[in-house]
Amino acid sequence: MNLAPTIQAFVLHFGEMGSRWGINRTVGQIYALLYVSPKPLCADEIVDGLGISRSNVSMSLRELQAWNLVILKHLPNDRRDFFTAPEDVWQIFRTLAEERRKREIDPTLSVLRELLMTDPKTEEESFAHTRLSQMHGLIEQVTNWYDDVKRLDTERLATLLSLGSKVTKLLDAKDRIVSIGRRRSQTGKS
Amino acid sequence: MNLAPTIQAFVLHFGEMGSRWGINRTVGQIYALLYVSPKPLCADEIVDGLGISRSNVSMSLRELQAWNLVILKHLPNDRRDFFTAPEDVWQIFRTLAEERRKREIDPTLSVLRELLMTDPKTEEESFAHTRLSQMHGLIEQVTNWYDDVKRLDTERLATLLSLGSKVTKLLDAKDRIVSIGRRRSQTGKS
DNA sequence: CTGTAATTTCAGAAATTTCTGAAAGTTCAG
DNA sequence: CTGAACTTTCAGAAATTTCTGAAATTACAG
Numbered sequence A, B: 001m002n003l004a005p006t007i008q009a010f011v012l013h014f015g016e017m018g019s020r021w022g023i024n025r026t027v028g029q030i031y032a033l034l035y036v037s038p039k040p041l042c043a044d045e046i047v048d049g050l051g052i053s054r055s056n057v058s059m060s061l062r063e064l065q066a067w068n069l070v071i072l073k074h075l076p077n078d079r080r081d082f083f084t085a086p087e088d089v090w091q092i093f094r095t096l097a098e099e100r101r102k103r104e105i106d107p108t109l110s111v112l113r114e115l116l117m118t119d120p121k122t123e124e125e126s127f128a129h130t131r132l133s134q135m136h137g138l139i140e141q142v143t144n145w146y147d148d149v150k151r152l153d154t155e156r157l158a159t160l161l162s163l164g165s166k167v168t169k170l171l172d173a174k175d176r177i178v179s180i181g182r183r184r185s186q187t188g189k190s
Numbered sequence C: 001c002t003g004t005a006a007t008t009t010c011a012g013a014a015a016t017t018t019c020t021g022a023a024a025g026t027t028c029a030g
Numbered sequence D: 001c002t003g004a005a006c007t008t009t010c011a012g013a014a015a016t017t018t019c020t021g022a023a024a025t026t027a028c029a030g
Helices: A005-021 A025-036 A043-050 A054-066 A089-117 A123-149 A154-163 A166-185 B005-021 B025-036 B043-050 B054-066 B089-117 B123-149 B154-163 B166-185
Strands: A071-073 A082-084 B071-073 B082-084
Touching (some): A005 B089, A089 B005, A123 B154, A154 A166, A166 B154, B025 B043, B025 B054
Antiparallel strands (some): A071 A082
């Protein structure tokens, strides 16, 4: 490894965190390296940068492509594959959310749906049934929200985030304003 | 293992998913079992239910306690430790979000802050610096939103979720209504 | 105290995941 | 075609994580 100290520290940290995240160390490191590189890198540059085997790089890049976290590029007059991380951090964030949902949420949702189809026979199963149903309800509510919000463009998403919990105040405010409007004009319309 | 088929399926699925989540299979299974049990279970009941070693149960319960996902109870005239999962799924959701944040986000945030303190020396480092700064900005924005929202009670949180992206429409609506109010009364006030 | 019922610890066995080197596959210029 | 430049595959080595049984520890009733 022969990287600037800051870059090296970032890459190593991402490798460590990778494990806490369910992606492995190498995958995390490669992603981090691509993320901070001003230009696309080819596999051998990654091998040099991280000091790992060529085959490991190949497999890890494959995984990153499956996650849609990395873009394959070709330079003119060069047969090699080059890779970059997408520019827009918000886009990366969305992609990550999307992929994690596919892998971590959807399978559970479908198992829950399946299990909820069967009628509970015993007292015990009946209790379990209501618990599964609660969990299903929660996950569905959260993913519906997510489906709804993910369609927003970055600017609106940022507005929504910066608003935070104030939206509930806004709700109250809306009601107040609307009712004032009504009182004044007698033609109120929500 | 001698559980009702539905319960068994749920427990096994949760075990599998556990691995995709960074908690291990046993921990996932124990949590699932407690979640669907109408009454607190003691360690030996879990051993019977899941067919795993007593010591594994002990260690896994320890981990679940560290995650705040399990509650230790004592029954009168019984020296054994009994465990349940919290009732309220929303509370569980919050706990999970909180713990994942502590483990998966905060360390990265602090590393990023640290690295951003140093001045970039080369062109390369300078590029990396802006990328780190972008990532830092995004994470901070998202966690600030989260900090803000997590204080809401369950009801308000549910409202906010069911509203989804409509909040942005609401924002527009507010502006419109306020301006109508102004036009009508000449005393508009946001 | 003593003995019993419980929990915890921990060394190392078992299982799983990650990583490597060697071989095979692909692509393309000449 | 041929062979050079590159990428992928994959068996098994290495590393890591999980799990177990045995021993140690704790708690407490008698």
